[in-house]
Amino acid sequence: MSGQVPERAVPVLHCSISLQLSIVYSAQSYSAYTTSNYLYAMQRTEQERIRRESLAALRAHGIEPYPAAEFTVTHRSKRLAAEFKDGMAVTLAGRIMSRRIMGKASFAEIQDSEGTFQLYLNRDELCPDEDKTMYNTVFKKLLDRGDFIGISGETFTTQTGEQSVMVKELTVLSKSLKPLPAVKVDEDGKVHDAFADPELRYRMRYVDLVVNPDVKATFEARSKVMQIIRQSFDSEGWLEVDTPVLQAIPGGAAARPFVTHHNALDIPLYLRIANELYLKRLIVGGFEGVYEFSRNFRNEGMDRTHNPEFTVLELYVAYKDYHWMMQTTENLLSDISEAVHGGTKANLNGTEIDFAPPYLRVTMRDAILEHTGVDIDGKSEAELRAACEQVGIETDDSMGKGKLIDELFSEKCEHHYVQPTFIIDYPVEMSPLTKVHRDNPAYTERFELIINGAEVANAYSELNDPDDQRKRFEDQLKLSERGDDEAMFIDQDFLRALEYGMPPTSGIGIGIDRLVMMLTNQISIQEVLFFPQMRPEVFHQGPDEKGLQALGVPEAWTPHLVGAGFDRPEALKGLSPGGLREKMNGYRKKNKLDIPALTLEEVETWLSARN
């Protein structure tokens, strides 16, 4: 086809409809072209229909909208902007994000992985010969916002001073069939008509990432955080490892696990709630430092700081203690902040957080004393329970000393610590995997890092005395018998490993999702997870006339069942024959259908075939 305006009239329209059907009903025979299928295809939005027409028209012009061949670029947008000189020959690829068509010349924005760049398309530059199809038809009519193209051309600066590429060659790389949200940014950088609905953004993160550059930046920061940690740990010679996600005993933390079943072994398996006990086994095995970015799973509530699956960086280093780990942690966080922000300071919800070391160290006893007036030192369980009641914390009989102290801290103290603070020396009852404090056996060598009132890291001088560890597990078992459903399971193999001997070791778990939240000024964990957990979306599958006919519904009736909303066999589930008959005969009357009314027997046959 040569030149001139595209015919979007009847022939192209037919072509596009048959194309839609072949895609939508590829699993069915092509003869499934019936009234209701036609209607279903027509239910697409106008904009989608037009894009499919353009898709078919591109093919009619001999242009494959989804070519297989590699397309090699010379530049990406950010680097090109940095190295920009007039007169460079460049090749770029990306998504068309906007077009400003002015007759025989146009401007367009192309977006690649680094950002956007302006293109200038001039009819006679793009099409120096007689045939102006590529500009008049392909670019102006058949391409849309969202399509991927590759271009080659020459750089120049426009009258208004904008870096641009004069396009000499244009290659269609991929046609987009759904319109992107129409987000616009004005000259003050203000965003108009933002794509902001959280449900749509999380369910269709791919769209979110395309139209919201800040979202992309958040995830780039997340990746940067992990990259800095790897670099830092690898340079120490510590080993990145993988340990089981499917565990027979969900150990290392106290939380409700997800349960699954292994068929061959015929046993229940749990998705890990922590990987701690496995990494310690590796220290027993002789590695000096091991770390893992562990995806953990906890079958608990979801809110803006909890997702059922989340990522914890666990690090264990032999011959170290928790003081060393505090220094290591504050230096690491400072380095991470430098890498992400170019400095140690980060803004979080209007508050400036400073990651520069050293961080304040406050013992748990002092923290509780300061914020509640209660001195936990030497208190019995009964005294602690009374103290809790006194400051307005509800208690019950299942709560032991550890849990009572934990309530005092998390209810009354934790939120006071906004700047990074190490809360240290936790009571022994709430730390079953931690070595007792070198100076006082009522406490343990444990710290948590609190930032903006939330726990970001948890670390110990690891308990390596096997007999003490066994006793601590047994204490947990007693708690569990009292009804504390968070108490830990006993892992006999882990105890055996300790009996072979584990060097003194310090370990830490850093909540990566929360750390990224702190560094990227996000108050919801969903903003730092590409695909946060959501209730599954219900998709409308479209009508299944063959399925209805298999139940005995005559061909004359199937389109009308579909029209009345009974569009698949499943839609008939649990209906009463009388009710369905009445409804469909009513539909027949209302639409003046020229087919015999349904009998009760007929409808009963369909339903009994279904149920």
Add this chain to the structure above:
RNA sequence: GACCUCUUAGCUCAGCUGGUUAGAGCAUCUCACUUUUAAUGAGAGGGUCCUGGGUUCGAGUCCCAGCCGGGUCACCA
């Protein structure tokens, strides 16, 4: 799991005390336009007002139930 709240065009949103054919901007389509940039000018099309009941002469609007999302709480070392 409990309570509160929201859902209107592809996107962002108006829609009063229930009242004619549900509106706007952007996006889309048609036409014009060879350095624009939230391009511009003229015209056009586009709606399951989340779903299902109810009240009413009449429901986007009021009532009841429910879905999805959001929030608060519970749960959560």
